[in-house]
Amino acid sequence: MKKIFFLLFVLIFSSNAFAHKGGHGTPTKVWKFVNSDKTITADFIKKVDETVYLRNENHEVLTFNYSDFKKEEQQYILERVNWINAKNTIQDKHSAFSSSNESIWLVLIGIVLLLFSVFNLKKKRSFLTYSILGAVFVFFGCKSTNSTKGFIMAANDISFLQSVFGVFDKVNTRYDDQYFYIESDGIPEHEMMTGITNWQQQVPINHDYSGNNAWAIPLQPELAENPLSTKDNFMKGAIAIAANGIPIFNPLNNRGEDANAIGELDKWGGHCGRADDYHYHLAPTHLQSKVGNDKPIAYALDGFPVYGETSQQLDENLGRFTSDSTYQYHAIKEYPYLIAAMKGKVEINPRTQAPENEIIPQAKTRGVRPDLRPLRDAKISDFKNTAPQQYSLTYKIDSLVYIINYGWDSNGNYNYEFVDPDGTITNSTYSRK
Template structure:
């Protein structure tokens, strides 16, 4: 009676190996880490779990491809991993629809239970036989072995190693952002800004002058002041309607120190948190109380996240990055507290679409461009920039840093000029400037000793 016992050990080994297989093998190719998912037909899909909907899960594969996989088509171990990921995500944001869990009846588990039951039964009877107890007759024992074999064959045909019918995973791209969604985000700032779109981009036209005060609070000043900019028509800000994931997100620590990386919903560009010398603009006092200052073209822009726009825009985005993804404020779009952020400074939201968040700490808006962007080929990193980009139009040559100056007041003078007040120590000085209908700009600079110099420029 040695043979049946050996056979039973083989059965035990087979069952053991099928259930010991663990999912979650990570593959590392060209620096990108991808999860490997094995389907019941042996097919392998490389991609990181992003979210689930119904009985499907969506994985992010190379070059921003999103692939939909039916969870029931996965090998048991990978299905287990998928369920774990879903549960994790559900815990994070209650996104997972509970109705889908009903489709989670595990046939494999049932079969494995039957097998173990059979083995136990067979072992028991072989022990009985070995002890020569008359209770079990030889033909009864043979029946039990036959039963175990049938169960084993069924289990093998159902387990993942043989070809099963699976739904071919489909490649789904990131949903195109609807113009309705864009419109709702920018609506509160009209008619100071205007928007339009074509098949590829959503365009924002603005004067570059925000609806809040500027300049006050700067303690590290380059003597630039805000004038309106021609961000309109062909020089409007452009946000792609169809974001595409970048294969390797471009880090803002070593890139994009030239142009804007995002556009706020009030039509003001947002630059890298680091200025073109690689310093944190906010930390070195270059920014005003609203997170902005002026560049060499007397162009006003933010370097920090304009979190204050949430007071006007509520839970809607405060900006859009130039890769097409929205930037939200301190809350999630559903009003819950911000979920943890990845190195790009964002995450996939409950809608299944990626977005960034503005924060009060570095990197403030974008840590790396999650989406694919086109770079200006004439500009090497770190002072490279994204295209398309709206360009500034200066009225005068750029100015230099003014040591010790801090801005105390900024106010409009009529409808075509401003008066900026600053101090060096206890002494007060001014920049008064205005323009006329023919684009003549006059700057009157009054220093701390009261000496005034007036210069006019044709813009």
């Protein structure tokens, strides 16, 4: 019996020793500084060398020296840094006991127990005990193997997918036997662009994400044997599609920079790419109120859903297995924000290489004007939808105010009016045909 209890202890230890601590980001926090009575309320984003990045209630990114903070705040910062670093370390690189090794150990223990049962055929009680324990170990070992290496998960429920993306009037969906397709014009219903302090002079225009250029979500997701980290991959193209039909890109831009920390993103976690294509770099948690608290806010291109923040433990990929053996990602407030590594299998565009490797199928954008470069010290202060397919963007450089009025017609003609602080107007026209 002592041996049996020992083996039970091993089983319990095996099921818990390999769990990964997770989190759901930091709550809004009050920060205190040395040599000052001032405080600010902000979320921690990241620490790079001796610079600490915070985001305040106005979605502005603030930077401070690490030494500016009181000791208790410094300790908090280090704890968050350690946690973030853990989320950027793939499991099989930092643990000798990866999930696959765990599975092998469980199966081996099960086989040993089954052999014990054979040697105790004459002792019915011992035979049954060892047989049952052996079967349990083999079962859990095989289950663990299946759940971590190339295991095909439950298929996505089409009616559930339709209920998520069907909340938004501008989104159309369809499906075949392989993919669930999401069609949109690339323009969200919410305001855009305000709050950007590092602007590359792009403005959002429509894009035809329909037909053969629709976004595609696999109906039958499959776990990857070696999840690809978003820290080293997917800096080109989208990694997920939001419930409102807007693509979500890697939180790192194509230069490997945290787009949020350097002020490239608006109050909704998005901005425009070089083709004037609006997309998110953060999980669009603001969509939660539209889709409902029990629904995902997006789907990753590997087929797994992306939910908002949670109090449940998350694995190194920023996801978790649920009680019904499905898998889902969750958003957090700090980098890497969402999908630290792609848990599911994805196909890579063979014409691309890491870190700018691209998941396919991937909808394509089509701009109408040359792409521009960052405009020094420009800050976007206002953005309005003045009429159907007509917009007005206001930005400031120091105290000077500039306006861009632009829009397009049904024939694919795009008109831009640039208004300088002194009232000078410059017009440009482009055509997409």
